């Protein structure tokens with residue numbers, strides 16, 4: 557992006573999409589750096605289960621890592637291939653058609669330094685088995701990054717939109733859905749997600765609330781106020797690790813390591 561400031565001193569503005577990805581991306585990038593140092597290598601083996609069209613896989617490959625994306629959708633894998641080529645990382649990304657439940661039909665057990673499972677547990681038949689398989693794909697001490705829809709964020713959003721009955725329905729529904737028209741098959745509390753990880757053999761290192769404010773703030777405030785986006789990104793980053801905000805986040809992120 558061209559720098560509009562005289563002398564080019566202003567840092568480039570973040571795109572609005574950073575509100576969806578920046579908290580998780582910063583945490584993930586640090587975790588991969590740490591894992592690479594521990595392993596004494598610049599290039600880790602990373603598995604992205606349900607990696608779709610590569611919104612995380614491509615940036616991870618740009619860091620120099622080798623990424624395998626497993627996804628059941630041929631369209632997503634096609635888009636991934638195109639995106640990887642455009643980013644110049646086609647040689648470091650492999651797309652494989654497969655499912656988290658049949659993961660070891662297509663990838664090796666104990667074969668990866670880091671495994672991502674972002675935005676997938678909401679859709680799978682058995683989230684506990686999904687997490688167990690992602691953990692089983694890790695080498696000892698490997699890093700796991702789980703991201704899933706948060707229950708509290710959806711309840712708050714429905715309530716603030718005036719849909720009070722739907723908000724209450726989501727609170728009591730076992731899958732955290734607000735009704736038949738809810739496009740999300742399942743949501744999680746921070747406790748449910750950390751329990752899934754821990755039961756699967758993960759030492760949970762950190763939990764982050766993602767998009768605590770971003771989905772509640774009128775877009776016009778972010779788009780018209782100079783520097784509002786940067787300030788909101790900093791606020792999201794500051795609130796992400798505070799447990800008080802986990803219960804109202806749109807998404808929850810769990811970072812951990814496979815227990816030896």
Ligand SMILES: C[S@@+](CC[C@H](N)C(=O)[O-])C[C@H]1O[C@@H](n2cnc3c(N)ncnc32)[C@H](O)[C@@H]1O
Pocket residue numbers: 605606607608609610611612626627628629632654655656657673674675676679680681
């Ligand atoms: C919301 S997208 C998330 C994509 C990507 N992980 C990201 O963060 O941008 C959900 C992805 O999960 C994939 N998916 C759905 N069911 C799955 C399953 N049983 N096993 C693996 N992936 C699955 C879909 O094809 C889709 O690409």
